[in-house]
Amino acid sequence: MILRDLAHARAGDKGDISCISVIARDPADYPRLEREVTVERVRAHFAGHLRGAVRRYALPGLGALNFVLEGALGGGVTRSLALDAHGKCLASRMLELPVSGDDGAAADGRLGEG
Amino acid sequence: MRTLRIGAGSGFAGDRIEPAVELAEHGGLRYLVFECLAERTIALAQLAKRRDPEGGYDSLLAARMRAVLPACRRQGIRIVTNMGAANPVAAARRVAEVARNLGLQGLRVAAVTGDDVTDRLRGTDAALDEGGTVAALGNRLVSANAYIGARPIQEALAAGAEVVVTGRVADPALFLGPLLHEFGWAEDDWTRLGRGTLVGHLLECAGQVTGGYFADPGRKEVPDLARLGFPLAEVSEDGTATITKVPGSGGRVTPATVKEQLLYEVHDPARYLQPDVAADFSGVRVEALGEDAVRVSGGDGAPRTGSLKVSVGCHEGWFGEGQISYAGPGALARGRLALEIVRERLRLIGHEAEELRFDLIGVDSILGPDAGSGADGAPAPREVRARVIGRCHSPEEAERIGHEVDSLYLNGPASGGGVVKSVREVIGIRSCLIPEADARPGLTWVEA
Structure with missing residues (x-):
């Protein structure tokens, strides 16, 4: 099971900082996100991109986490040599994070109305 | 309670034009806002202005105005846009010229100036976030534009502007300006300024809250993206708002689309720093009111920092x-x-x-x-x-x-x-x- 089964995500940029939201498709799954999608796991998941700190902001009212990845964009959108200089695709990379499948029914088929 | 309908006619310089026309004609709007200025766009515009003193504003300005001015004039919809880029005054002249050509005599256009701080910063030891100083850039410096706030827009509207053309303004402030003008919120009413900023933030990327940049076939379905409708907010005097779109347009507005945009490019949701307020989105609640209508409440704010961010090209x-x-x-x-x-x-x-x-x-x-x-x-x-x-x-x-x-x-x-x-x-x-x-x-x- 991967994070995509439980959550949706969107990435944005400010300078050399990538900002990636992780939003529970079903708010009931939020505690699992908070438990499993930790700063340490996200840092390891993006090891090839990161050159700075990772911060996580918890938004239980929205059933969402907000991640800030510093130094993740190759010097910043305007100077980066990367094909995806904005790091927009990093949201999809985030959703590849493995999560445990031991909590409730499979999420397949649920539509993210949050 | 009194409400105000405000719409987003674009979310970036190259955005589609038809959804703005649809909003102007069928959105029941009082205000139509065009956000068209990415981080780098204004530096490129400064270079264009050096080549041509009458240039340096958005290349689609005239096309957008030709498309929406007739409906806006007819219905009394006022327009706010940052399409002035590096040259808001020349852009305002161009808007007036377009209006004259359309037979819309007497249209009052205000240009907001003062965001260009290039000459003030050149050679100073202002510290860059990435290290070094502005002085150390030497002749590599192209431009320095401050993200100014909503007050000049409010003043222009109070003085009767039908179109307000700005350069670098904080994107949410393009929406906050009309709210300040209509609702008369106090300069230190941090809660309402925070809520108004939330409305602006949700609308500033236009289609990104109505189902654009959201579809993931099999997981997140969005109908009719080729005819994506752009958003409008019905804002109450207390700053709470309903995000919706023109019935029959493509896309969808759900709590999920609103949440993705709510957190988009926000770092600390409790401290979203803006020139007018430090907005606090941490307690925001979103709830579906029906098809393609989502109510947003619980925004807050704290006193502004007193500093302005400057984009240095x-x-x-x-x-x-x-x-x-x-x-x-x-x-x-x-x-x-x-x-x-x-x-x-x-x-x-x-x-x-x-x-x-x-x-x-x-x-x-x-x-x-x-x-x-x-x-x-x-x-x-x-x-x-x-x-x-x-x-x-x-x-x-x-x-x-x-x-x-x-x-x-x-x-x-x-x-x-x-x-x-x-x-x-x-x-x-x-x-x-x-x-x-x-x-x-x-x-x-x-x-x-």
Whole structure:
């Protein structure tokens, strides 16, 4: 099971900082996100991109986490040599994070109305 | 309770125009806002203004105005836009000219000036976020524009502007200005300023809250994206709002689309720093009110910092790039060989680059080292595209990268095709903070 089964995500940029939201498709799954999608796991998941700190902001009212990845964009959108200089695709990379499948029914088929 | 309907006619410079017309004609709006200014756009506009003193504003300004002004004039919808870019006064003159040509005499257009702090910052020791000072950029400095707040927009509207054209303004402030004017919120009513900022933030990327940038077939379905409707907010006097769109337009507005936009490019949701307020989105609640209508409440705010962020544009050299494709059996190995050859060629010819990058599109160009080694059982790609890009100090040096990729046609691996090469100038964007008193906004008036 991967994070995509439980959550949706969107990435944005400010300078050399990538900002990636992780939003529970079903708010009931939020505690699992908070438990499993930790700063340490996200840092390891993006090891090839990161050159700075990772911060996580918890938004239980929205059933969402907000991640800030510093130094993740190759010097910043305007100077980066990367094909995806904005790091927009990093949201999809985030959703590849493995999560445990031991909590409730499979999420397949649920539509993210949050 | 009194409400105000405000719509978003664009979320970036190249955005579609028809959804703005749809909003103007069928949105029941009082205000239509066009956000068109990305971080780098204003630096490029400053360069354009140097070449032509009457240039330096958004290239689609006239087309957008021609499309929406008739409906806006007819219905009394006022327009706010940052399409003035580096030259709001020239842009205001252009809007007036478009209005005259449409027979809309007497249209009052206000240009907001004062965000350009290039001359004030040049040579100073203002500290850049990425390290170093503005002075250290020397003649590489292109531009410095402060993100100013909503007050000048409010003043322009209070003085009767039907169209307000700005340069660099904090994006949410384009929406906050009309709310301040209509509701008369106090300058230190941090809660309402925070809620107004939330409304602006949700609308500023236009289609990104109505189902654009959201679809993921099989998981997140969005109908009719080719006819995506742009958003409007019905805002109450207390700052709570309902996000919706014109009935019958494409896309959808759900709590999920609203949440994605709510957190978009927000770092600490409890401290979203703006020129007018430190907005707090941490307690926001979203709830579906019905089809394509989502109520947003619980926004808050704290006193503004007193500093303004400045977007500093600078020359960063030249990008040179070349790409070539390989397909069929052995495509991956031939693509890798192509990259090795170009790497060795650039060394042999003594090529000088600040940075170089070698990608295989379809393999590792996006995910980089996180893509894995390819030894994890994944099937070999049936086609790959080799890409070499470097940042160089001159256009001539940048051009040599594309030449080396081009020469793979006759000198590289078998069956390479589809070479594309390019050279383009790099305008980098850095940022710094200045005291808010250092930017002095003003208004210039033009009448059609």
